[in-house]
Amino acid sequence: ETGVTQTPRHLVMGMTNKKSLKCEQHLGHNAMYWYKQSAKKPLELMFVYNFKEQTENNSVPSRFSPECPNSSHLFLHLHTLQPEDSALYLCASSQVRGVLGETQYFGPGTRLLVL
Amino acid sequence: AQSVTQLDSHVSVSEGTPVLLRCNYSSSYSPSLFWYVQHPNKGLQLLLKYTSAATLVKGINGFEAEFKKSETSFHLTKPSAHMSDAAEYFCVVSGAAGNTGKLIFGQGTTLQVKP
Numbered sequence: 001e002t003g004v005t006q007t008p009r010h011l012v013m014g015m016t017n018k019k020s021l022k023c024e025q026h027l028g029h030n031a032m033y034w035y036k037q038s039a040k041k042p043l044e045l046m047f048v049y050n051f052k053e054q055t056e057n058n059s060v061p062s063r064f065s066p067e068c069p070n071s072s073h074l075f076l077h078l079h080t081l082q083p084e085d086s087a088l089y090l091c092a093s094s095q096v097r098g099v100l101g102e103t104q105y106f107g108p109g110t111r112l113l114v115l
Numbered sequence: 116a117q118s119v120t121q122l123d124s125h126v127s128v129s130e131g132t133p134v135l136l137r138c139n140y141s142s143s144y145s146p147s148l149f150w151y152v153q154h155p156n157k158g159l160q161l162l163l164k165y166t167s168a169a170t171l172v173k174g175i176n177g178f179e180a181e182f183k184k185s186e187t188s189f190h191l192t193k194p195s196a197h198m199s200d201a202a203e204y205f206c207v208v209s210g211a212a213g214n215t216g217k218l219i220f221g222q223g224t225t226l227q228v229k230p
Contacts (some may be wrong), residue, residue, distance in 0.1 A: 006158075
């Protein structure tokens with residue numbers, strides 16, 4: 001399998017549930033990202049990992065907890081979410097963070113609905 | 116600070132006619148500029164990117180964009196629209212000093228292609 005994959009593709013959860021989103025990249029990259037895409041809003045960068053270390057957290061609520069066990073895998077653990085957290089969550093990867101002109105490659109996203 | 120403005124939220128063309136999606140950017144530095152496309156329920160796919168080489172950039176699926184520094188524009192064009200081009204298009208800028216990898220996304224332009 002090539003590129004960036006995400007599972008599940010769709011997720012419905014209640015506000016008291018705990019779930020995890022998974023992202024895997026098969027490109028040999030060292031940087032991975034979580035974005036949130038809400039209707040009518042620009043993509044919002046949530047977290048950045050570079051060589052497995054978290055380098056950016058853009059004021060994301062603690063009910064979102066990322067995990068990067070290695071350069072190929074990225075998780076987003078979800079707990080006690082709110083309905084306004086319903087969105088498309090996109091994972092991306094790039095060769096390395098911070099290089100001018102680096103290209104990020106995106107996965108297909110997980111469509112999350114919080115009831 | 117960097118920013119990007121997509122001048123049209125919605126563009127409608129007939130199949131076989133030219134496509135023009137407009138993008139203006141603001142950057143204090145020499146930027147990198149990208150166009151991504153997102154088909155329904157899919158992730159973002161890179162169409163093309165500009166990184167201070169040739170100002171006319173050719174991308175996939177017959178798209179191209181021209182970097183015009185004097186106009187701070189990076190408009191996306193295609194000579195002849197195809198039905199499969201119907202999607203959401205995002206203009207993206209990056210390259211601020213000290214944070215060269217951060218992508219700033221435009222609001223997106225929805226391209227409708229009519230038969």
